[in-house]
Amino acid sequence: MQNKQIGVIGSGSWATAMIKMLTDNLLDKTILWWIRKQEDLEYILEYKHNPTYLSAVEVKLSEEQISTNAAELIRRSDIVILNTPAAYLKAALKDVKPEDFENKIVVSAIKGIVPDENLVVGEYLMEYYHVPLENIVVVGGPCHAEEVSLEKLSYLTLASKNLDHAEEMAKFLRNRYIKTIISADIFGVEYGAVLKNIYALAGGICHGLGFGDNFQAVLVSNAIREMETCVDVIDPQPRDINHSAYLGDLLVTAYSQFSRNRTFGNMIGKGYSVQSAQLEMNMVAEGYYASACIQRIIQKFNLQMPICDAVYKILYQQNPALPTIKVLADSLT
Secondary structure, eight states, X not given: OTTSOEEEEOOXXXXXXXXXXXXXXXXXXXXXXXXXXXXXXXXXXHHSSOSSSOTTSOOOOOGGGEESOHHHHHHHOSEEEEOSOGGGHHHHTTTOOGGGGTTOEXXXXXXSXXXXXXXXXXXXXXXXXXXXXXXXXXXXXXXOHHHHHTTOOEEEEEEOSSHHHHHHHHHHHOBTTEEEEEESOHHHHHHHHHHHHHHHXXXXXXXXXXXXXXXXXHHHHHHHHHHHHHHHHHSOSOOOTTSIIIIIHHHHHHHOTTOHHHHHHHHHHTTOOHHHHHHHHOSOOHHHHHXXXXXXXXXXXXXXXXXXXXXHHHHHSOOOHHHHHHHHHHHOO
């Protein structure tokens, strides 16, 4: 297990948490890390911490293990973990060719849709990099990077059509504070992760507007049913939407103090513009981009998804938040 090279592409909070999980599992000599900015790379080498995200996490990697060259790092890796915001994935892989991924397990720890192509990461890898479906593994939650950094007990779902690949990744990631669950529902887990960000954003908007916990509970209970409708149409197969990869991930993203989507929505509810909220957060709320992408899926399949519709109207059509949520509230059960 420890002879395989694992490359992590991304330098944000979730990528930093992934580095911690791997190194705490005694894999520090086999880990490679792509960092976007040269100045961040130099800081990490000198001070052993990410200067921007999860700065309390100690980074034990050497100069040979950290690079700003994604293509070269991927070629050196047996397993590649993609861990950037979905909106930045194309830029991170701009110099990477399909042959660089040949015969590798490619892991998506990205909970979003690649915006221009309107594809979840697994679909994007298959279409643009010809990665076989059986070589793709998806990491699902519920799991916030901040709690991983604090070594709070957390659960990850590893989903793949090849359960051996899912189990192999689980062995690399599980440790005394990380438990793992294996699933074959790769697209259900991916789309569930996309949708829960939109629902957390809706919850944040409602909190910012002054709606209370009673309403939030109704909102979330409707959201999980809306999620089930969507994923069952996109990828029909037996699944229990109450499992932690779906309902659990939705709950933690909708309620946690660490949820950037809830935080972003809260700012919108309090009257911030989208641009001002993005600037103040200095972090990517995947639900913002996902909202526009999911609208195309709603239209394609003629789905009834009033929560997603309300978020889209507020974010992209500049509908006032309060009357939009009041109309939504009348449709909830």
